[in-house]
Amino acid sequence: MSTPAQGTGALAEDILRGVGGPENIESLTHCATRLRFQLHDGAKVDQAALDALGGVMGTVPQSGDRFQIVIGGAVARVYSEIMNLPSMTAGGTARPKSDADVKAEMRAKSRGKFAFVDNFFEYLSDSFRPLMGVLLGSSLIIAIASVLDALGVVDFRAADKSATWVFVDAMWRSVLYFLPIFVAYNAAKKLKIDPWVGAAVMAAVMTPNFTGMLNKDSGIPGITCTTNATLGTQECVAHVFGLPMQLNDYGGQVFVPLLMVALLALVYKGLQRVFPESVHMVFVPFFSMLIMIPVTAFLIGPMGVWAGNGLGEGLSWMNNNAPIVFAIMIPLIYPFLVPLGLHWPLNALMLQNISVLGYDFIQGPMGAWNFACFGATAGVLLLSVRHREKEMRQTATGALAAGLFGGISEPSLYGIHLRFKRIYPRMLVGCLVGGVLVGVLGGVDTKAFAFTSLLTIPVFSPAATYVIAITAAFFTSMALVYFSDFRTPEERAAFNAQRDASEATTRGEAAEAAEAVPADERELVAVGATAAASAGSATVKAAPAGTTATATGVGLELAAPVAGRVVGLDEVGDPVFASRALGEGVGIEPADGHVVAPVDGELVTVVGTGHAFGIRTADGIEVLVHVGIDTVQMNGAGFDVRVESGRQVAAGDLLVEVDLDAVRAAGHPTVTLMTVTNTADLTSVVPHTGQDVAAGDPVVTVKR
Structure with a gap:
């Protein structure tokens, strides 16, 4: 089981160490949930250490020194953190090949059916993976249109739709129709040739000039069309350069670009060896297009369509005959x-x-x-x-x-x-x-x-x-x-025993910390059920002192109860608050003695001396406001309390007016503490320290 999640910067560094350091990385990409490493030496990966990292969902070793790390929704951010590390400024290092490396590669090819399978599926994956966002976007557009159709707002399937809905059709059909060009671009990029050449070859058979020949009534001579009885599609043939060319609408096709680019890569790299490097930019794309556009139109296109139709017909037969x-x-x-x-x-x-x-x-x-x-x-x-x-x-x-x-x-x-x-x-x-x-x-x-x-x-x-x-x-x-x-029953028993022991230890540590609290203050611990509940705050996701990070997602903002400078609990000079026995929170060096409620809720505790207040919100968040350190010893002198226990307060309501000069004269620090006493029951309590605030400004974010 992985450790609690850490900051992305630390996670990025730990991942880099786990895969053998930047010098072991040849290239790094990512998809919707995974980091995909091409490594120089897969044996250098410390898989156990990577699996133990917070923020890592799992690891997947692959053949050919490829390695995947599953991150989840934060993968793009983690990828960016890794690539922005100073040691990754080169983005990976090319693998130097010795004679032994070349021989090893040849031996791998001779026995490498598993590597071949991996390479094939990697080719498919990398050709489609970057398109998942736009495919999802188009699917949601059609989903919305389908809902409106079901509700009777619009007849989405009508032949005489208005221009508005024809335009909506274009919004989602754009992705599916031009999918062959997108796939060709990605496939060419995967095979390390100019991706725009791959896109251009595929686009050539999707232009209006080409698709116009699909209509036998277009007026273009030499075109004959027949109908496929099984699929209900029309098949047309044109004579080009005196040769028969089967015409197809390649919109939405995926097999054609995959087959085309595989052959294009051989042609492109062969031309690179033929022409001097100084003229690659002109002649390699030129001859690649000159060769591959006719080959695609005459041969690969029809083959890809036949292959796709054959698979589709086979599955369709199974679906119809053995549903x-x-x-x-x-x-x-x-x-x-x-x-x-x-x-x-x-x-x-x-x-x-x-x-x-x-x-x-x-x-x-x-x-x-x-x-x-x-x-x-x-x-x-x-x-x-x-x-x-x-x-x-x-x-x-x-x-x-x-x-x-x-x-x-x-x-x-x-x-x-x-x-x-x-x-x-x-x-x-x-x-x-x-x-x-x-x-x-x-x-x-x-x-x-x-x-x-x-x-x-x-x-x-x-x-x-x-x-x-x-x-x-x-x-x-x-x-x-x-x-x-x-x-398993054994695993459950072991886990529950470990959990119970951990919770018992936590309660014991909290009880010891609570003993340091003066008797008049111990009643405040009841605001959050027990002080023990907050000792587990070591596992709570809290930002380090001096930061202003906010919790992810929607959370409750606790306002500053007093104007002044916000500091972390480690800086307030009180070991009880610093130990988080009373929960995570902040201290504020007050600019005045006007102390207000930091949140809406019920005043469950108002200490008689007026120096501490407990508030419980409607959804069970328990907040302690404590004015000064050891101010219980003042027996209420200098504290003008304006509220009583049991009443409802709103954020900003006055709780007490404090004579700060009297507190200082009595020899007590004036720092005002605000903590969440049931921190351990919450997802996160994040203090925002290192800033000057007015009363009412947000200083702590709490997430259930």
């Missing part, structure tokens, strides 16, 4: 494909189906797998709440949100499921139940490439069948995981 088998097969194989990155070919087939058939029949059954995955995560979340597993609760909460609203399964897989062997069998039962329901109820189709999340439900048809299947998959997995646990 239950097909609907069960898809969700049962996905849990094994996704962790290895082998699901990309099926994604390509989905796009192919939409391009050729106008709809896809794979994504519906696939939704059963995704929601079974998310249901298993929900079961883990419920158990983590039940058994007070704070770290697992936070991991499962983030993974579940990424799944239900983003359709992303990697945080669940790498953060939880692959770490506990009991989860997969139970999740597979959910996949089976969902797949059976899809098959029995007649299948589910969609006309858009959609991430299977709650937000994209409207794009599936029939929606009722889809909702029934994914709901059953979700709750089946959730129930099985919850009632049988994701830990």
